[in-house]
Amino acid sequence: MSKTFGLWVLRLTVVGALALVPPVFAEEVLRVLTWPGYADADLVKAFEKQFNARVEVTFVSTDDVLRERLGANQGRDFDVVAANTAEISSFIDRKLLLPLRMERIPNTQRQLPRFRDLQRIGGILRPEGVYAVPYTFSEMGLIYDRKQVAQAPTSMAAMWDPQYKGRVLAFDGSTHAFSIASLLLHGKPFRIEDRQCKWVVAHLIALRRNVLSFYRLPEESVELFRRNRVALLFANYGNQQVKLLRDAGPDVGYVIPSEGALAWLDCWAVSRGVRNQSLAESWINYTLEPQVSGALTKRQGLSNTIEASPLTQDSDKLIWLEPAEDDKRRASLWARITSGDTPGRF
Numbered sequence: 202m203s204k205t206f207g208l209w210v211l212r213l214t215v216v217g218a219l220a221l222v223p224p225v226f227a228e229e230v231l232r233v234l235t236w237p238g239y240a241d242a243d244l245v246k247a248f249e250k251q252f253n254a255r256v257e258v259t260f261v262s263t264d265d266v267l268r269e270r271l272g273a274n275q276g277r278d279f280d281v282v283a284a285n286t287a288e289i290s291s292f293i294d295r296k297l298l299l300p301l302r303m304e305r306i307p308n309t310q311r312q313l314p315r316f317r318d319l320q321r322i323g324g325i326l327r328p329e330g331v332y333a334v335p336y337t338f339s340e341m342g343l344i345y346d347r348k349q350v351a352q353a354p355t356s357m358a359a360m361w362d363p364q365y366k367g368r369v370l371a372f373d374g375s376t377h378a379f380s381i382a383s384l385l386l387h388g389k390p391f392r393i394e395d396r397q398c399k400w401v402v403a404h405l406i407a408l409r410r411n412v413l414s415f416y417r418l419p420e421e422s423v424e425l426f427r428r429n430r431v432a433l434l435f436a437n438y439g440n441q442q443v444k445l446l447r448d449a450g451p452d453v454g455y456v457i458p459s460e461g462a463l464a465w466l467d468c469w470a471v472s473r474g475v476r477n478q479s480l481a482e483s484w485i486n487y488t489l490e491p492q493v494s495g496a497l498t499k500r501q502g503l504s505n506t507i508e509a510s511p512l513t514q515d516s517d518k519l520i521w522l523e524p525a526e527d528d529k530r531r532a533s534l535w536a537r538i539t540s541g542d543t544p545g546r547f
Contacts, residue, residue: 339439444502
């Protein structure tokens with residue numbers, strides 16, 4: 202046997218042996234951009250096991266951070282995102298999202314009729330299709346310490362009351378802060394005109410001078426509330442914060458102000474930079490399983506879209522979020538307000 206023939210046989214043997222080894226596929230990775238409480242570790246682990254994938258979760262604390270993270274690389278850094286309907290509408294306009302293939306999300310049939318009637322949910326539909334699936338919702342009411350506030354406040358204006366100076370917690374988010382201030386000044390919460398902006402800014406500077414601090418995460422608000430004898434807390438996370446505080450011990454009450462409360466409806470959507478759209482849609486479908494949506498309500502105190510709750514009924518006091526007139530302007534002004542700028546510098 203020649204040397205050449207022997208090498209040929211050896212190569213053939215090696216190739217044949219390799220053919221018997223099953224192919225190794227790269228592990229599927231799902232990149233999730235979401236809020237605390239929406240992707241708990243045990244639920245993520247169960248999804249990973251069921252779909253033989255790895256989930257990378259990035260949590261955000263404000264809408265400003267959410268916009269920055271999703272838009273930084275034109276949506277390429279994430280596969281699936283949780284955002285309220287106002288943000289979803291903006292993301293669609295910026296071409297950061299893809300239409301969903303609803304047939305791949307059959308658990309939407311479990312949802313309450315209100316959330317299956319997508320025509321009534323502003324911001325998630327376009328002529329080319331559905332861009333988001335409702336997941337959870339809450340109003341932004343006012344939490345108060347019953348020991349310090351004998352009578353429940355009736356207006357969000359209580360946060361500006363001098364008697365509570367240094368005992369108020371507000372949320373560190375430009376969008377909602379401007380909307381609330383405008384609402385209290387009898388303006389439109391989501392359409393602040395240029396001539397009105399200076400009055401809203403001045404009102405927010407007055408708030409800054411009255412508050413103890415601005416928080417971002419619900420857990421942070423609980424710690425600040427407990428350690429600093431806080432009297433009033435703007436509940437950006439609604440009933441989630443009420444539950445956390447009551448579980449921690451404080452005797453708190455919760456009210457919807459007379460002027461109404463901003464209310465958010467968070468949805469799941471698929472980023473334009475998605476790597477595996479089927480896996481992303483499987484995640485959305487998974488979150489609508491009864492045990493997953495039920496865990497959200499049980500653990501976080503938030504309403505879900507497959508079980509009835511008091512907030513599933515229409516209320517004339519809930520002001521559903523809409524896109525703001527200028528998010529960038531709000532964010533820029535808010536940064537200056539919270540850093541200590543005075544009215545004369547605007």
